[in-house]
Amino acid sequence: MNFNKTTEYSLRILGFMSIEEDKIYSAEVLNENLEIPFRYLRKQLTKLSNNGLLTSYRGKSGGYMLSKPSKEITLWDIIEVTEDIDHTHQCIFGFEDCAFGQRCAIHHKWEKIQEAINEMLKDTTLEELKRIGPQRFISQHNLMLTKNV
Amino acid sequence: MNFNKTTEYSLRILGFMSIEEDKIYSAEVLNENLEIPFRYLRKQLTKLSNNGLLTSYRGKSGGYMLSKPSKEITLWDIIEVTEDIDHTHQCIFGFEDCAFGQRCAIHHKWEKIQEAINEMLKDTTLEELKRIGPQRFISQHNLMLTKNV
């Protein structure tokens, strides 16, 4: 009952980038601030670009920037890219025809929760994540660095 | 954002068994009624037994039975066996220290949903699943059989 690592990473990346949303961030910089394996981070960034969440700038002094104002990017938008299953209507038993056919006994309960989740995801924008503040992310990194001192 | 197959299967198994909760069901019978690969089903059943949700009877005319009245087994009990992560307090960003340390901006929203889920899981017992009725499960199977006619 949680999101996969790819979603987690994407939320972290975009959350961090929304702190200064007009800035171009290189993969290098993101790697220094977020705890995500460098190659995988790179892969993710290209994916997020290809799916229109980021604009990428190639060549020297290139990098990535949010493609839209942070307040126009919802968590839902992000998750649509990173989780490929349809999570709007799913039967807790995993029966194919449950969502639209015969309902299982606890379907209504489960549906209510799904709706609450979806609503939350659609209502929450990256703007809201700014409040995390840079120190939130950076502290993680420093923690690792200071260990080596 | 959903449960793994193992959880799904377990809910299906126990849901089906709660229809006639005093009956002993063999793996064979369960396999005829639920769409779960036989070997994997067997494995699951042993696991559910080892974790106290089912009582197993070995030898001829053996099988499995709910270890407690269905109204005393919650979905939570089941999920505790089948999903090994701690899903009570998790940061949507996957930061280790988020749950009890510095909170991320949307943590409270996420926490509310988690609580709703947990509450639902703890409140719902297998008793409630009886209402699915046998035809709910069996129809799935018949669907496959009739295809071959």
Added chain:
DNA sequence: CACAAATGACACCTTTAGGTATTATTAACC
């Protein structure tokens, strides 16, 4: 134009969840 510093594409490796196969053990029933 050449070099350096960035991303893009694509193939490959690793770990884990999901699924199989085999052999051992148990217990009812003749």
Added chain:
DNA sequence: GGTTAATAATACCTAAAGGTGTCATTTGTG
């Protein structure tokens, strides 16, 4: 007690998610 029909244990296989490595392409700048 032997046979048969069930579960138990354990090891192995497979597919998909997570993670790496290499080389090509782009672009700012001396």
